[in-house]
Amino acid sequence: MSLNRHIAVIGGGLTGLSSAFHLSRRFPDIFITLFEKQHRLGGWVQSECVDVSPSQQMVLEAGPRTIRPNAKSILELVHLLGLKDSLITVPRTAAAARNRFLCIPEHEQIQSLPASLSSLVVSPFRSILLPAILREPFRQANRAHGSQDESFDSFMTRRFGKDLARTLGSALVHGIYAADSRKLSVRAAFPLLWEAEERGWGSVILGLLRSSQEEDLADYEMGDIPRNMNGVSVFSFRNGMSTLTDALKNYLVQQPNVKILSDTPVTSLDVSETKIQINQGMLKPTHVVSTIPLLALKSLLPSLPHLTANPSSSVTLINLVFSVPPNTFHPPGFGYLIPRPQDDYSLSMPGILGVIFDSCSLSSQDTPTTNNSFTKITVMLGGPHPLTEDHTRIPVVISHLEKHLGAKLPDPVLTRTHHHDKCIPTLTLGHVDRISELKEVLRRGVWRGRLEIIGAGVGGVSVADCVDAGKRVGSLW
Incomplete structure (x- = not known):
């Protein structure tokens, strides 16, 4: 890339921050502006770090x-940003x-x-799990001939x-995508399962057993961080996930070739054969990375195809803190998910997707870590469930939790309610092919490869997926 190039990154979320970070390292002499x-x-x-008592702090x-230890793109950031001592x-x-x-x-x-x-043999779910798992390798291949998705x-x-x-x-999909599993594309959302069925001659289990080869790690600069992940189920940061985004921001503001424009929405994006203009000429970059939701991008570039094909789920998260020791009213564990109702989603249902036992899974975020007399949990609501204001009232939510846990809950000493509107895209059937067509338009049309569209609406929705998308962007520039 020649020195007179200028890259604009639209969106300052995790994907945008990762894009600006990796582009600034790959092109240290090229100007980068993040909107x-x-x-x-x-x-x-x-x-958010909150005081729940004069001697007790918690991260909400x-x-x-949490992040899986196989998230190599995150481990790379931990190494490059010096966050090793912040890991829990x-x-x-x-x-x-x-x-x-x-x-x-x-x-x-x-x-x-x-x-x-x-434990499977004595599990209350054994009548569902045992026959399904034992029979699957012996089921005949039954994917419809020529099927490209389902x-x-x-x-x-x-x-x-x-x-x-x-x-x-459906519970798994609730926990990851906050979506109806009947509408989610398996090929887009769980490509490893789709590929395993092909590799296993029709059997998913046999296909998963055949995929044990080691992955090439040469593309990631992780230092000795992977050694910290031996025997680890999940990890996070002592001061919460904002540790990662704050570190990315702090790195970027120190780079002479990077400019961050907060409080600056992109209101227009125009392109011709010779130039690109943002906000009617406020900036004239040579290349653009869009990390904003596809529906928002549609208002800027209405001629691009497929930007409105997928809906997005809205989720309400409620943090609850109780003045009782951890595991008092719930069993020790990560938490629980709630599958799709047998009679389908309706306003008569509680609308809860799942509950996380934060004080059990992330107790190291609470100080002091000994003699902890508080319990924090997080309730997730919405997604495919229709919600009213009554669904998210704290007394109503707690009454449902008491039924789920079979225990009386004390009154919470602190609550936080966060309504996230259209925060998780539902990758519907045909998504992979639609994105392929969109990328082809960007390669051959008036953009000629000068615009890349990435983020949760294009690829995976996990933290690792978003960071990895930022790592890969602009690889052909």
């Missing part, structure tokens, strides 16, 4: 809170790693998911049966 309409950077990542997360890890032997629960809507109370083969629910039903698809399958 963010809000005053605060970080997007859905938002951590309004967005994502949950070992695989911890209760938060071993104990996870489901709350079947028809049963109301939570039930433990099996964590091993021996819903996650259809995929799981076809290979494992409708009971497992509704209980485990």
Whole structure:
């Protein structure tokens, strides 16, 4: 890339920050301008440190809170940004790693998911899990001839049966995408399963067993950080996930070739054969990276195809803090998810997708870490559930939690409610092909490869997916 180039990054969330970071390292002599309409950077990542007593502090997360240890793009940032001492890890032997629960809507109370083969035999879910798992390798290949995609629910039903698809399958989708598994593309959202079925001659389990080859790590600068992940189930940061976005921001403001424009929405984006203009000529970059939601981009570039094909889920997160020691009213574990109701989503349902036992899974974020007399949990609501204001009233939510946990809960000493509007895209059937067509338009049309569109609406929605998209952007520039 020649020195007279100028890259504009639209959006200051995690994907935008990652894009600016990696582009500034790859092109240290090229100017980079990042636009963010809000005053605060970080997007859905938002951590708050609160005093719950004169001697007790807690970190409350309004967005994502934990990361898998195989998230190489995040481990790379931990190494490059010097965040090693900020890490907190949950070992695989911890209760938060071993104990996870489901709350079947028809049963109301939570039930433990099996964590091993021996526990599977005595699990309350054995009648669903055992036949489905044991029979799957022997089921004939049954993907429709020529099929290029299907819903996650259809995929799981076809290979494992409708009971497992509704209980485990829909609960998993609630926890990751806050979506209806009947509308989510398996090929886009869970490509490893789609590929495993092909690799296993029709069997997902056989295909997963055949994919044990080591992945090439040469593309990531991780230093000795992977050694910290031995035996780890998930990890986070002592002061919350904002540690990562704050570190990215602090790095960028120190770079002479990077300029951050907060409180600056992009209101127009015009392109011709010879130039690109942002906000009617305020900036004339040579290349653009868009990390904003596709629906927002549609208002800037209405001629681009497929930008409105996918809906997005809105989620309400409620942080609750109680003045009782951890594990007092809930069992030790990570938390529980709630599958799709048998009679479908309706206003008569509580609207809860799942609950996270934060004080069990992330107790290291609370100071002091000994003699802790407070419990924090997070309730997730919405997604495919229709919600009214009454659904998110604290007394109403607590009454449902008491039914799920089979215990009386004390009054919370602190609450935080966060309404995230259209925060998680639902990648619907045909998404992979639509994105391929969109990228082809950007390669051959008037843009001629000068615009790249990345982010949760294009690829995966996890923290690692967003950071990795930023790492890859502009690789052909």
